[in-house]
Amino acid sequence: MAAREPMFLECSECGTRYYRTTKTTSALKQGQKIEKMKFCPKCRMHRVHKERKK
Numbered sequence: 001m002a003a004r005e006p007m008f009l010e011c012s013e014c015g016t017r018y019y020r021t022t023k024t025t026s027a028l029k030q031g032q033k034i035e036k037m038k039f040c041p042k043c044r045m046h047r048v049h050k051e052r053k054k
Helices: 027-031
Strands: 004-011 017-024 037-038 045-052
Touching: 004 037, 017 037, 017 045, 027 045
Parallel strands: none
Antiparallel strands: 004 017, 004 045, 037 045
């Protein structure tokens, strides 16, 4: 079973880190970054959220 690394999704506009998720260590080694459209409560709009470490 692969280990999972905790990380946050940060709003690309205001920088708020609202969503917390995990990612497998094998994906970390490959350099794959997560980017998702999520609702930002500070901007009050759907924005692109990018992966950021703690």
